[in-house]
Amino acid sequence: MTQVAIGQLIDFAYIVAAVLFILSLKWLSSPATARHGVIAGEIGAALAVTATLFNPALVQYKWIAVALIVGAAIGIPLGLVRMTAVPQRTALSHAFGALSATMIGIAEYYVHAPHVTKFSMVEIALEVIIGSLTFTGSVIAAGKLQEILPQRPITYRGQNIVSLSVLGSAIVLAIVLTIHPEYMHLFPVMVGIALLFGVLLVTPIGGADMPTVISLLNSYAGLSAALLGFVLNSKVLVVAGALDGSSGFILSVIMCKAMNRSFTNVMFGAFGQVQAGAKAVAEERTVRSANAEEAAAILSATSKVAIVPGYGMAVAQAQHKVRELYEILTKKGIDVRFGIHPVAGRMPGHMNVLLAEADIPYDRLFDMDDMNSDLPQVDVALIIGANDVTNPAARSDQSSPIYGMPIIDVDKAQTVMVIKRGMSPGFAGIDNPLYYEDKTLMLFGDAKAFVGEIVRELADSHRG
């Protein structure tokens, strides 16, 4: 076969791959067809990779083979991590994706330099800057999620000015390189500065903002792949990058809305700082508490229970005990629903995966809006490891830092039970007036142990 004919066949394989990628996302829309989506994506990817290996331009296969083996050796363990570790795995995969796009962009520059057209130079510079900052930003995000790095926002005076001037100098270098592509020594400097900017961008952002940050980095990783498609004139990269970029963008918007915050506020206004004033207002108030036996007695007399889990449930590894609670209550004929706030967990949809892993059927998981329309008919709302997403101050107290954030209206239920270690405020450090209401019972203790005790009490009363 002639080289032209092979080239056309490869292009045809890429078109089929792009179509399969679109179908893959289409099938992901519902849990019933979602696994077909994975298969479509796998076939598309396998087809594109195989076709590429037949490219007549390839002269050496040794390093390709080594790299594919190393890639599989890294990828397989990363595909087998525990579900609680999925957020950091995702951040790490954004880092790998951005690393790959950046390396290719850099190589593309050195293949052609100094004979790069002004237009290509703009594309390459943009691609490499976005790729580099996404790489280091994602590494920092993964480090925070893995708790290697401190989760609290790390801030210093004037950091926004410092960060923006670092980004500005990378852009200035990109402009200089566009005018003078022969200044090859400036290229690595520009890459280095962009890498530094990624670190400065994510370091100040706290753990509670991770769902937004991880979505935004997702969007950047997609954008860098799409830009690489522009640089290499590869349509399949443009399509895959555009799909990934729009997905990350939509998720970022959803996350921002769920926290009632703007992009700029997440990126440039570290969350942890506003709380000092809010905490000082909290006065001494009394709370009502109950033990597991009392909680079990109340629960068994209900007909409708809403469970609102938060990241604390995952930290306490309580999801399997929660499943036992769900099963024993369901057996008693009680309607049990789970209300999931969009930012519960450390990434979009994280809580749903954790509950699905614990074998809770997905048709029992309700999103915030559906849960809220149900809550006035709910007898007991049981909050496990969630705090700020249930804080009624978000609705009523204009001075609260979370004022305006959409919450799950657990205070509309007849009775509220909160499993909590102590009275310390939540992740954002904001006091929760819900705990002082008359209808609220505080269940003090470790989430896993306490739910376990409730299950035991319910099982005993069932038998007796």
Place this chain on the structure above:
Amino acid sequence: MPADFISNLFVFILAGFVGFELIKRVSPLLHTPLMSLTNALDAIVVVAAIIIAGLHETTLTTILGTIAVAASFSNMVGGFLITDRMLRMFKSGKAKKS
């Protein structure tokens, strides 16, 4: 402006639009698998990396290409694997009883 840029922009805008419409429909239930799946799809940059690693222009580009192939291929393998693992966990109440 090069003609390639215009045709790439054309594809980018249309694909972005398709992505927007499709992803809006994905249930919030599946947002985590969505992110890992789009990540695996994004790893298609491996095809560009393979070309760089296999061209043998200079030692530098071979090194960069090899790193790029390993990084993106790990995303491809790991991304599909974890997405499938997650999706297998999602069972409906009816399916469980039968």
